[in-house]
Amino acid sequence: MGDEAKLEAEKPVVLVTGSSGLIGSKIVEALASDYAVLGMDRKKPVHTPPGTELLECDLTDRASVQQSVSAMRGRAGGKLASVEASCSGGGVPHR
Structure with missing residues (x-):
């Protein structure tokens, strides 16, 4: 779906960071049937599964993050759950 696409209003919205990676893409696939991802x-x-949308964002670039957050608000409104798809730290929980 393109950046202009609207997420399905009747489904809860879930944000998956790292959604193009090995783990993130599997999380997106698993959630896509029940959530607007x-x-x-x-x-x-x-390829992106139906009912999903991807925002390009470089988390090391403040302007990129601000643009993505603004786009998320426009698409998801005020309710949003998130999942971080990362294997950094060798499986050690972030502190």
Whole structure:
């Protein structure tokens, strides 16, 4: 779906960061049937499941993050759950 697409209003919206990676793409696939999935990653994947949308965002760039957060608000409104799809830290929980 393109950046202009609206997420399905009747489904809860879930944000998945790292959505184009190995783990993130599997999370997106698993959630797509029950949730409107909004993925966030540095690069768009070749394929996105139906009911999903991807925002390109570089988390090291403040302007990129601000643009993505603004787009998320426009698409998801005030209710949003999030999942971080990351294997950084060797499986050690973030502190």
